[in-house]
Amino acid sequence: MDLKETELTLGLPGAGVKRGFMDTLDLLKSNRSRGTTKRIDDQEATSSPKPPAAKVQSVGWPPVRASRKNAMKSGAGCNFVKVAVDGAPYLRKVDLEMYGSYEELLKALEEMFSCYGSDYVPTYEDKDGDWMMVGDVPWKMFAETCKKIRLVKSCDVVGLGPKL
Amino acid sequence: MGVFWVGVEIGSELQPAQFQVLGGKYQAPSIELGLSHSLRSELQSAQFQVLGVKLRWVLGLGVSIRMIQSFPEEALEHVLSFVDSHGDRNSVSLVCKTWYETDRWCRRRLFIGNCYAVSPPIVTRRFWDIRSLTIKGKPHFADYNLVPQGWGAHALPWIAAMGEAYPGLEELRLKRMVVSDEALELIGKCFRNFRVLVLCCCDGFSTDGLVSIAANCRNLRVLELIESEVDDIRGNWISHFPDCFTSLESLNISCLESDLPFAALERLVDRCPNLKSLRVNRSVPLEKLAILVRKAPQLTDLGTGLFMTDSRPELHTKLAGAFSRCNELKSLSGLWDVAPSYLPTLYSACPRLTSLNLSYAPIQSPDLVKLLSHCKNLQRLWVLDYIEDRGLEALASSCKDLQELRVFPSEPYDHEPNIALTEQGLVSVAVGCPKLQSVLYFCRRMSNHALVTIATSRPTLTRFRLCIIEPLCPDYVTQGPLDEGFGAIVEHCKDLKRLSMSGFITDRVFQLIGAHGKKLEMLSLAFAGNSDVGLHYVLSGCKNLKKLEIRDCPFGDRALLFNASKLETMRSLWMSSCQVSYGGCQVLGEKMPRLNVEVIHEKGLPESRSEQCLVEHLYVYRTVAGPRSDAPEFVWTMKDSPSMRCPPKEQLLP
Numbered sequence: 001m002d003l004k005e006t007e008l009t010l011g012l013p014g015a016g017v018k019r020g021f022m023d024t025l026d027l028l029k030s031n032r033s034r035g036t037t038k039r040i041d042d043q044e045a046t047s048s049p050k051p052p053a054a055k056v057q058s059v060g061w062p063p064v065r066a067s068r069k070n071a072m073k074s075g076a077g078c079n080f081v082k083v084a085v086d087g088a089p090y091l092r093k094v095d096l097e098m099y100g101s102y103e104e105l106l107k108a109l110e111e112m113f114s115c116y117g118s119d120y121v122p123t124y125e126d127k128d129g130d131w132m133m134v135g136d137v138p139w140k141m142f143a144e145t146c147k148k149i150r151l152v153k154s155c156d157v158v159g160l161g162p163k164l
Numbered sequence: 165m166g167v168f169w170v171g172v173e174i175g176s177e178l179q180p181a182q183f184q185v186l187g188g189k190y191q192a193p194s195i196e197l198g199l200s201h202s203l204r205s206e207l208q209s210a211q212f213q214v215l216g217v218k219l220r221w222v223l224g225l226g227v228s229i230r231m232i233q234s235f236p237e238e239a240l241e242h243v244l245s246f247v248d249s250h251g252d253r254n255s256v257s258l259v260c261k262t263w264y265e266t267d268r269w270c271r272r273r274l275f276i277g278n279c280y281a282v283s284p285p286i287v288t289r290r291f292w293d294i295r296s297l298t299i300k301g302k303p304h305f306a307d308y309n310l311v312p313q314g315w316g317a318h319a320l321p322w323i324a325a326m327g328e329a330y331p332g333l334e335e336l337r338l339k340r341m342v343v344s345d346e347a348l349e350l351i352g353k354c355f356r357n358f359r360v361l362v363l364c365c366c367d368g369f370s371t372d373g374l375v376s377i378a379a380n381c382r383n384l385r386v387l388e389l390i391e392s393e394v395d396d397i398r399g400n401w402i403s404h405f406p407d408c409f410t411s412l413e414s415l416n417i418s419c420l421e422s423d424l425p426f427a428a429l430e431r432l433v434d435r436c437p438n439l440k441s442l443r444v445n446r447s448v449p450l451e452k453l454a455i456l457v458r459k460a461p462q463l464t465d466l467g468t469g470l471f472m473t474d475s476r477p478e479l480h481t482k483l484a485g486a487f488s489r490c491n492e493l494k495s496l497s498g499l500w501d502v503a504p505s506y507l508p509t510l511y512s513a514c515p516r517l518t519s520l521n522l523s524y525a526p527i528q529s530p531d532l533v534k535l536l537s538h539c540k541n542l543q544r545l546w547v548l549d550y551i552e553d554r555g556l557e558a559l560a561s562s563c564k565d566l567q568e569l570r571v572f573p574s575e576p577y578d579h580e581p582n583i584a585l586t587e588q589g590l591v592s593v594a595v596g597c598p599k600l601q602s603v604l605y606f607c608r609r610m611s612n613h614a615l616v617t618i619a620t621s622r623p624t625l626t627r628f629r630l631c632i633i634e635p636l637c638p639d640y641v642t643q644g645p646l647d648e649g650f651g652a653i654v655e656h657c658k659d660l661k662r663l664s665m666s667g668f669i670t671d672r673v674f675q676l677i678g679a680h681g682k683k684l685e686m687l688s689l690a691f692a693g694n695s696d697v698g699l700h701y702v703l704s705g706c707k708n709l710k711k712l713e714i715r716d717c718p719f720g721d722r723a724l725l726f727n728a729s730k731l732e733t734m735r736s737l738w739m740s741s742c743q744v745s746y747g748g749c750q751v752l753g754e755k756m757p758r759l760n761v762e763v764i765h766e767k768g769l770p771e772s773r774s775e776q777c778l779v780e781h782l783y784v785y786r787t788v789a790g791p792r793s794d795a796p797e798f799v800w801t802m803k804d805s806p807s808m809r810c811p812p813k814e815q816l817l818p
Contacts, residue, residue: 063690
């Protein structure tokens with residue numbers, strides 16, 4: 001990813017400048033486009049110079065509250081869960097409905113939190129309040145029962161699983 | 165308009181006089197003030213009846229400060245008790261020392277628009293006895309995930325301080341604050357006569373905290389959780405209202421996710437005869453709703469759960485019957501997952517409805533039109549874009565009392581339009597509804613022509629929030645910027661207080677906003693403008709601007725520093741992904757000691773923190789409390805000289 005592309009330069013509108021999209025890198029990382037993961041990959045592959053305006057999601061755009069996003073579709077619609085990373089000062093949210101498999105989810109998490117290194121084990125809290133390892137149960141069951149995700153440092157992983 | 169002179173004429177004897185209050189918002193017809201007085205004697209028997217006045221300090225009309233000061237304090241207190249608007253109350257306290265002192269003693273209701281603009285000790289030192297407190301925390305853009313978790317706005321320190329100073333506190337309304345279970349437990353413990361708890365867009369608590377409220381607040385009247393994030397551990401917190409608890413008037417738990425034990429809810433509704441407002445959550449099925457509505461025909465406001473189930477004629481009849489008995493019902497919401505076949509059960513209640521929230525109901529346009537045709541008295545409608553242009557046209561012809569319209573996107577992340585809703589729908593409503601004041605509209609295309617039509621047809625608009633879903637989307641007809649259209653809005657709608665813009669707009673529009681937006685209090689911008697000049701126009705032109713929130717605009721240091729003193733007249737400024745540099749923030753912080761200039765870096769501190777480095781998020785707000793002591797490590801407050809720059813709290817620990 002060419003960082004120069006993320007630099008903001010002022011100019012008249014329509015001059016092909018990525019005005020207003022300073023953090024393209026952040027946008028691609030945040031990976032919020034539902035079902036458009038493919039589109040972003042395509043863009044990177046062709047290194048198209050056109051502004052990402054139409055194809056990439058920005059954080060918080062359009063301005064729709066999370067409660068509305070979650071509540072709007074019935075059942076299989078949106079499923080936002082918080083993702084915490086040990087040592088990170090902030091939380092992120094992911095919509096589990098956007099992913100069809102563990103691979104997709106883990107790839108997205110890896111991209112989102114790459115600045116913290118790769119020495120993490122993904123764990124999650126299920127409906128019963130138990131902390132489990134991500135990947136233990138079939139994907140669909142995971143998507144339905146996962147309440148929160150936490151990326152734990154590998155060295156801290158001890159005795160995860162349902163309480164006896 | 166609405167001027168009541170407090171005082172007497174100097175040097176003459178005042179006959180019982182009649183002061184007429186002309187118009188004004190308190191609608192007092194007339195006041196008789198009978199006084200006899202000579203310049204040096206004490207005021208005697210100041211008997212008067214005040215029916216509600218708007219106090220205004222009028223100079224040069226024979227009124228003397230000295231006379232005001234010798235007004236008996238009880239009289240002043242009595243008069244001031246009618247001044248309940250927060251703005252007016254603040255003005256009253258600035259008139260003179262006596263009025264300030266009187267206000268200190270007798271103010272009972274307090275509004276704090278930014279929890280960090282003051283501090284709990286400042287409040288408790290100033291006011292003697294507060295009964296109702298409203299506090300707002302995080303900036304508005306926190307609603308859209310732009311403020312990192314852990315930023316602040318903690319309710320606990322406030323509640324703890326109020327617990328000590330104001331044990332008589334009865335009402336607490338919090339918006340965008342982090343409320344812990346501990347804070348909720350404290351409410352239950354400290355305030356014997358606690359009556360009203362409203363948590364709007366809050367988070368940080370679980371249903372365990374609600375157990376404390378239910379179990380301990382014996383006089384609770386209002387419990388409203390509005391769009392708050394609640395950790396739903398147990399549904400049975402509602403069973404903790406004691407059997408002798410009967411005072412509930414309003415219950416809003418629509419944002420809770422888990423199943424509620426229905427029997428407990430039913431018993432609660434049964435024993436609270438004053439219950440006027442009930443908004444249940446999604447888990448309450450339709451057949452149970454019928455039971456609740458039948459038990460509470462006195463409801464004025466109802467929020468349903470799921471409005472669908474398989475077709476059952478006897479349930480249909482039951483529901484229709486229950487609704488037909490709700491003669492006071494004015495407001496309806498909830499309506500998640502609606503089965504259109506059950507909509508007719510609402511028809512008997514529709515003619516009385518003034519407020520209808522269908523924004524979670526995926527009902528298609530024809531069914532919506534049918535429903536709305538029964539709602540001739542509607543004043544507020546929230547709906548999904550499934551209503552389409554044709555539905556809005558029908559709305560415009562049947563609901564002539566409409567004041568507020570909000571149209572939400574059903575598929576906000578799709579780039580292609582999925583339904584036939586365009587700018588035309590909004591134009592129909594603006595043209596057809598003479599009382600329209602407030603608009604929130606999501607759509608996928610707009611034109612200057614449409615905006616000009618809206619502006620000229622409806623100059624009464626006070627709130628106009630337009631979100632064209634694609635950023636930088638131009639006028640679809642001319643392919644040019646939407647400057648002219650938004651310019652027309654600010655030019656014609658002279659009472660416009662709130663504006664949100666989107667689409668392709670240049671600095672030109674800001675010139676127009678600065679020139680015409682004299683009553684504008686809140687402005688939201690995204691992907692707009694060309695340069696600092698745009699920001700400068702807004703800051704220098706909009707006299708009444710209180711809140712400015714900006715994201716992804718090419719605004720930088722120059723306009724900000726040039727207009728630094730303007731920022732002290734505003735509540736707050738938010739800028740994210742703009743072109744403000746770290747160096748610029750430093751200068752601003754040094755220049756303006758009464759502002760907190762918060763630099764928020766989500767990914768941790770910028771590596772170099774060089775002057776040219778651009779900040780991710782900037783939040784500037786006026787404060788008398790100084791830099792806050794609870795700032796997390798990714799928030800830096802720029803202050804005074806570089807060596808005194810406020811370190812995050814971790815570094816203060818030994």
